[in-house]
C-alpha cells in the first residue's frame with residue numbers, strides 16, 4: 001500500500017482549476033518533493049491531503065483511507081509543518097512541544113519527556129524557556145517541524161520549509177530532514193530546486209495544476225538534456241531554456 005495515492009484529484013475555485021486531475025503515488029518511507037511556481041497548485045494539493053479542503057472531483061488515499069470518504073480516520077497518522085508559522089508565539093519552546101504532545105494524547109509526564117527528547121534532537125534545549133515568537137525564522141521552522149514529529153506521523157507534509165530561512169539555517173534544516181529519510185513518507189513543497197535535489201528521492205513538477213513531470217532529479221535532467229534541476233524545471237514548465 002502506498003502512503004499517498006491521488007486519483008484524478010481536482011480542486012476548482014470558481015472558474016479557476018487550481019489542481020487538475022492529479023494522479024500521484026508516494027511510497028511509505030519516500031521523500032517526495034512537489035515543485036512548482038507561484039500558483040501552480042502545491043498548497044491546494046497539500047491542503048486537500050491534510051483534510052483542510054474538500055476536493056471538487058477525484059479522491060486521494062492516505063494509507064489506504066479515502067479523504068473524500070473519511071478524512072478523520074487517518075488524521076492521527078499524519079502531521080504537517082505548514083507555510084504559515086505554526087508555533088504559538090507567546091508560549092515557550094518547551095510549552096509548544098508539550099502542548100502538541102498533549103493534543104495527541106500524551107499524559108503530562110509523557111509530554112514532558114517527549115518535549116525533552118525533541119528539543120535534544122532538534123538543538124532547541126538551550127532555548128527551551130524562550131518564547132517561540134522571539135526565535136529566528138529558521139529556529140521557528142525547526143520548532144514547527146519538531147512539533148509535527150511529536151505525534152510520530154506516518155506521513156509528514158512540509159510546505160515550503162526553506163522559505164524565509166537564511167542559507168546557514170537552511171543547511172541545518174536539511175541535515176535534520178535528511179535524518180528523517182526512510183522513517184516516514186514526506187511530501188515537501190518547495191520553490192527551491194537545490195532543496196528538492198538535496199533531499200528528495202523523487203520530484204514531481206506541477207504547472208497550472210497539472211503534473212508536468214515525475215522522476216528523480218537525475219531522470220528529469222536527462223529527459224530534458226539539462227545540467228541542473230533548475231534548467232530542467234524551466235524546460236518542463238516553459239518549453240524552453242534560454
Ligand SMILES: Nc1ncnc2c1ncn2[C@@H]1O[C@H](COP(=O)(O)OP(=O)(O)OP(=O)(O)O)[C@@H](O)[C@H]1O
Nearest residue numbers: 013016017018036037038039040041042043044045
Ligand atoms: N481559497 C482560494 N480561493 C480562490 N482561489 C484560490 C484559493 N486558494 C488558492 N487559489 C488559487 O489556486 C491556484 C493555486 O494556488 P496554490 O496556493 O495552491 O499554489 P502554490 O503552488 O501553492 O503557490 P505558491 O508557491 O505561490 O504558494 C492559484 O491560482 C490561487 O490563486
